[in-house]
Amino acid sequence: MRTLAGVEDEDKWLAEGIAGIQHNAFFMHRALDANNLREVLKYSALMLSELRTSKLSPQKYYDLYMRAFDQLRQLEIFFKDESRHGLPVVDLYELVQHAGNILPRMYLLCTVGSVYIKSKQAPSKDVLKDLVEMCRGVQHPIRGLFLRSYLAQVSRDKLPEIGSDYEGDANTVMDAVEFVLQNFTEMNKLWVRIQHQGPGTVREKQEKERNELRDLVGKNLHVLGQIEGVDLEMYKETVLPRVLEQVVNCKDKLAQYYLMECIIQVFPDEYHLQTLETLLAACTQLMPTVDTKIVLTQLMDRLSNYAASSPDVLHEFLQVEAFAKLSNAIGKVIDTQLEMPIVGAMTLFVSLLTFTLRVHPDRLDYVDQVLGACVVKLSSVPKLEDARAMKQVVALLSAPLEKYSDIVTALTLSNYPRVMDHLDDGTNKVMAMLIIQSIMKTDSCISTADKVEVLFELIKGLIKDLDETNAEELDEEDFQEEQNSVARLIHMLDNEEPEEMLKIICVVRRHLMTGGPRRLPFTVPPLVFSAVRLVRQLESQGGDIAGEDVPATPRKIFQILNQTIEVLSSVPCPELALRLYLQCAEAASDCDLEPVAYEFFTQAFILYEEEIADSKEQVTAIHLIVGTLQRINVFGIENRDTLTHKATGYSARLLKKPDQCRAVYACSHLFWVDDPDGIKDGERVLLCLRRALRIANAAQQMASATRGSSGPVTLFVEILNKYIYFFEKGNPHITPSDIQSLIELINNEMQSDNGNTTIHSDPFFTSTLRYIRFIKQKGGLMGEKYDPIKL
């Protein structure tokens, strides 16, 4: 039994051991040179006795062992050359067994055995059998391990493999396999026993040291993998069962884990596929402390890579029903290992899903099955709280999104939403965002109302408040990002068939209406524009659609639009609603639906009158109303008059005079439309312009009163430009003298600015005059019109 030792002590012992080896080696070499067999044997035995120590840790023992190993190579050369020592190898084999202690005896025997086999005076298998059994005499774990390791090393090139020198009738591959298996089994037993030495405090150190020895054991498996002649049949019938037997029976966590890994890595994937059931059965029989997840994951990773290596391989997977077997094994592991935390089970499902997506991407039923098993497991815990487990579930849900570039595919998995339901609200939203991002990234188009329904159910965490209590907690920026994502998503929903598109719009609308006032300003506009686009599509396809019951009509859609925009009053956001009403008004006009367009304008005016209070907003709003109204040609005289009257009225009542002035002259365009059959009421145009002029005058006077000097002449110059505009359009009520007077007025205003005669220049006025000069110079009809005007 090895006692607790300090490192310095161990170094001392190692140094002593090395010194011992070197000392005896020196004499051994002298004897070798003299061909003195007796002396050789004496000193080699003495040298090998150093390996009898029990004081060294594996690392240090290895150091000592290597030095002995080097010397044994020399010894072997000597043994081989009968002319030097005179003894036939058979006799030599007999002679070395007289060495006093078993360990040196065995090393010598193995060395001679190597020569014996090479001489072919006895079948390789017989010698090997003899040696592997005699090694049993050394039961000390470390010493035994290294001894058997030595045996493995010297025998490696002497195994009766197919194609080797040592193959024959008496020697077969089976014998080689048998030999290695036996050595492996014994080595594993020795290795496992190491942990049973010493009290608990020593155990941790021993575990580390045990790990250092593992490759000695594992090497045997490598050899088994390399032996020529070990085919699938032999692997299946003999090699694997024997190895697994040892693995399971040794009941040692370290050994089981390491050896399973070894098996998976050493033997070909093809073999694993064909022995899948056996392999998996062993996995379920491992000690509960073994991290089976990692073993199974490694196996699945290797099989995934194998599947990817060539397309022909795939039918093998189907033939052996790989998916079913793996699925069952994982299920079994999860069910039997009751102490496995939920994160472990989730990790396994992620691995299985990864495998499935790589090997059977076309089998959506398999994918759904994995998700289904996950749902069952998640349902068995009251509430998922472990953050790491949550992360695994997100990974599970993300995998199909990444694999299938067509998101719609993921949407058809029936268990997908069920898995999502088990996420907590925060993670649910994260997942919903991932889904949306996937759709955006792949430029997917969702084209049926059914799929849209499923999609919006999946992302319901973003659409509405799932839990009333934490509705307030969200960071403002994050919230906006979420809602903008939902908004963008709406543009990815499209179908060329108007019927289906309308269905989609209705589905979306139903979901969005549950969003509450915080969400509506983000989500309603894209819905509205989606619907307006549909209206335009219907219009362009012609109003005469053959067929009686056509649910998708512009009128119907406008009804929906009206109701939708109305909901914004609950937020409230009147400015946005006003803009949307105006968009609909213009769309309705394009469809020749006068009452509908009129209704939208009415709604817009109501908002203007009652809800929009900020003066800057009012200016923009009135310009939008006037701009829209100017373009619309569906109204009959009465309706048009009502609306223009309102628009002009409100324009004149804006808060600030300059704003009034500008809005009023903008209204002048309401009475002059450049289309062939557009309105051209020159008189009312002039009325507007004169009204604007009066307001500009008033503004100028106010400026004098308050500041003592005139304000800028900008407004007058703007009005002048409008006079010029309509003059050029041929408004008969605007005469050259009107323009001339206005020019003079502006000149006067500029002079009175400083009270002296220097003319202040206004660049806008200057460029306007320049324009007039340009037209006059150009001549022609237009130039002639300007003749009366003198600058």
Next chain:
Amino acid sequence: MVLVLALGDLHVPHRAADLPPKFKSMLVPGKIQHIICTGNLCIKEIHDYLKTICPDLHIVRGEFDEDARYPENKTLTIGQFKLGLCHGHQVIPWGDLDSLAMLQRQLGVDILVTGHTHQFTAYKHEGGVVINPGSATGAYSSINQDVNPSFVLMDIDGFRAVVYVYELIDGEVKVDKIEFKKPPTTNSAP
């Protein structure tokens, strides 16, 4: 050689999900010296995205823009050109070139860049040039029935401006170019 990107009326996310991928791959950071934007982005995310293409971003207010602090119009000088920027919903009738010419005279600029109609135009008149880069996303417009995504790249070199218009038609990016020269006088009339 100074490259100026002119674009606008993206209407994200109200009317469009994003810029067309073909445009996005063309708009590489570091190649452009200035961006002038006619407005209606509409959200901060797009503003930030544009800033990654070029930090010198000039933008004016469109009627759907989320940020109400953008100015109604803006002027700046690049090379020998004075540029004016205004969304255009303020100029009635919308898209009317004579009325836009008036605004141009008022701002006193050689090139007026304006939007709102979602229709690319480059119009030369007595007072200068009016350029409308259209809608970079091809967003729905009540004014224009047939909208293709488009934007403008101006190469300004002293008194010369070459205007490249990029339009996405049936999935292909088509490029056209127009050249303007400004006579080296104090009067801004090219």
